[in-house]
Amino acid sequence: xxxxxxxxxxxxxxxxxxxxxxxxxxxxxxxxxxxxxxxxxxxxxxxxxxxxxxxxxxxxxxxxxxxxxxxxxxxxxxxxxxxxxxxxxxxxxxxxxxxxxxxxxxxxxxxxxxxxxxxxxxxxxxxxxxxxxxxxxxxxxxxxxxxxxxxxxxxxxxxxxxxxxxxxxxxxxxxxxxxxxxxxxxxxxxxxxxxxxxxxxxxxxxxxxxxxxxxxxxxxxxxxxxxxxxxxxxxxxxxxxxxxxxxxxxxxxxxxxxxxxxxxxxxxxxxxxxxxxxxxxxxxxxxxxxxxxxxxxxxxxxxxxxxxxxxxxxx
Numbered sequence: 001x002x003x004x005x006x007x008x009x010x011x012x013x014x015x016x017x018x019x020x021x022x023x024x025x026x027x028x029x030x031x032x033x034x035x036x037x038x039x040x041x042x043x044x045x046x047x048x049x050x051x052x053x054x055x056x057x058x059x060x061x062x063x064x065x066x067x068x069x070x071x072x073x074x075x076x077x078x079x080x081x082x083x084x085x086x087x088x089x090x091x092x093x094x095x096x097x098x099x100x101x102x103x104x105x106x107x108x109x110x111x112x113x114x115x116x117x118x119x120x121x122x123x124x125x126x127x128x129x130x131x132x133x134x135x136x137x138x139x140x141x142x143x144x145x146x147x148x149x150x151x152x153x154x155x156x157x158x159x160x161x162x163x164x165x166x167x168x169x170x171x172x173x174x175x176x177x178x179x180x181x182x183x184x185x186x187x188x189x190x191x192x193x194x195x196x197x198x199x200x201x202x203x204x205x206x207x208x209x210x211x212x213x214x215x216x217x218x219x220x221x222x223x224x225x226x227x228x229x230x231x232x233x234x235x236x237x238x239x240x241x242x243x244x245x246x247x248x249x250x251x252x253x254x255x256x257x258x259x260x261x262x263x264x265x266x267x268x269x270x271x272x273x274x275x276x277x278x279x280x281x282x283x284x285x286x287x288x289x290x291x292x293x294x295x296x297x298x299x300x301x302x303x304x305x306x307x308x309x310x311x312x313x314x315x
Contacts, residue, residue, distance in 0.1 A: 026135075028123070028134070028136060028273040028274065029135060029136055029233070029235070030105060030135045030136070030137055030138065031139075031143075032137065032139070032146075032149055033147065035047070036147075036149055038103075039062075039064065045102075045103065046102075047103040047104060047105045048066065048102050048103065049062050049064060049066065049105050049107055050066055050068040050105070050106050051065040051067055051068060052068055052069060052070045052072075052073075052107065052108055052118055052122055053070075054071065057069075058155075060151035060152065060153055061107075061141070061152060061153075062107065062141070062151070063150070063151075063152040064156055065107065065152075065156060066096050066097070066156050066158055067156070070108075070122065072084075072092050073089075074260075075260075075284075077207065078207055079260075079285055079288055079292075080207065080260040080261075080262075081286050081288060082284065082285050082289065086129070086167050089129055089165065090163065093129075093163060094162060094163060095158075096158055097158030097159050098161055100130055100131055100132070100165075103134070103135070104131055104134050105136070105137055106119045106137065107119070107140055107144075108137075108140040108141070109140050109141055110141055110142035110143050110231045111142060111231065112231055113222065113223050114262075114315065115140055115231065116136075116140075116231070116233055117262040117264075117315060118262065119137075119140065120136065120265035120266050120268065120269040123135075123136055123265075124171060124265050124268060127168075127171065128167055128168050128169075128170075128171055128172060129167055130166065130168070138232040139232035143232060170281075171272065171280070172281055172284065173188075173255045173257075173281040173283045174284075174285070175285060175290060175293060178190075178214065178257070178283055179293065182214055183296070186253075187253070188252070188253040188254065188281075189218065189248060189252055189255070190255050190257065191218055191254060191255065191264075191271075192213050192217040192219045192220065192257060192258065193221065193222045193256055193266060193267040194219070194221065194258045194259060194263055194287075194314065195221050195223070195314070196219060196221065198211070198259065198287075198314060199213050199217075199299065201298075201301050205260065205287065205288050205315075207260075208288045208291045209291040209292045210297060211291075211299070212287075212291070212297040212298055212300035213287070213298055214290070214297065216298075217257075217298075220267055221263075222258070222264075225270045233269075239275035239276055239277065242275050242277075243277060248277060254271060254279060254281065255281050255282075255283050256268040256280065256281070257286040257287060258286050259286055259287050259314050259315055260286055260288050261282060261286045264283065264286055268282040
C-alpha cells in the first residue's frame with residue numbers, strides 16, 4: 001500500500017535549521033556573501049559560477065558567470081528527465097571551459113522553491129560525472145540581488161577545455177532498477193517528491209502516459225524542505241530524526257523520484273548532501289519515463305479521468 005503523505009507540518013519543518021553563512025570548500029550550500037568573498041579572492045581556487053537561468057542571464061548576472069542554461073543538463077521534450085549521453089555532457093562541459101579541479105557554484109533564479117530543483121539537478125549531474133567541489137548558491141540570483149550585490153551584463157567567453165568524464169552510477173536509479181523494486185525483486189524506499197495532487201493521481205505531467213505513483217511510495221513533497229514562503233532551502237538540523245521520520249534504515253537504498261527528476265533532485269539533495277544519508281539515489285526519468293513502460297502503478301484513475309489529467313504539467 002502507498003505510504004502516507006509527509007508534509008512540512010507533519011514533521012519536516014521541525015528537522016530543518018535556518019541556513020547560515022558558510023565558507024566555500026566543499027559545502028553544498030553557499031550564501032551570496034560567501035560567494036562574493038570567494039570570487040573577490042580570485043586565484044586558481046576561485047569558483048566557476050554556472051548561471052543556469054537561460055534567458056535571465058542576459059538581464060544581468062554575477063560578474064564572470066557562465067551562461068549554462070538548465071536545458072544543457074536535461075533530456076528531450078518526450079522525456080525531459082532522461083540522462084544526457086556522457087559524450088554530449090563532456091562536449092558541453094568543454095565548451096563551457098569546465099575542469100574537474102575547479103570549484104563550481106550553481107546559480108538558479110530563486111523566485112520560488114521550484115527553482116531550487118533545477119540547481120539540485122545540475123549539482124547531481126556534475127557530481128555524477130566526476131566533479132567533487134560543487135555548491136549551490138542558496139536562494140539563487142534573487143538572493144544575490146537581495147543582498148545588494150552587483151550584476152553584470154557582460155557575457156563571459158570561456159576558453160574551451162579538454163576533459164574526460166565517466167558517469168558514476170552511485171547516485172542514479174534507472175528504470176530497470178526501479179521496476180525491480182516495484183516487482184519486489186529488490187528492496188528500496190521509494191520517495192515521491194511531487195505535490196500531493198500528482199501523488200494521488202489527480203494531476204499528471206503532460207508527457208506522462210498515465211497519472212499515479214509507484215506502488216508503496218511515500219510522498220515527501222520537495223517543498224517540505226523549505227520554510228513556508230522561503231526560496232532558500234533549509235539545512236537539515238537533525239539527520240537521525242529525518243531518517244526516523246522517513247523510516248530509513250541504516251544502509252537502506254532510497255530512490256527519489258517525481259515527474260522528470262526535477263523536484264526529486266531537491267529531495268535527493270536534502271537527504272544525500274545536507275543530511276548525509278548514504279545510498280540515496282535519484283531516478284532521473286521518474287514517472288514520465290516509468291509511466292511509458294506499462295509497469296505497475298498506484299493511484300491511477302480510469303481511462304477517461306486519465307485522459308483529462310494529461311493536461312496537468314509539473315516537474
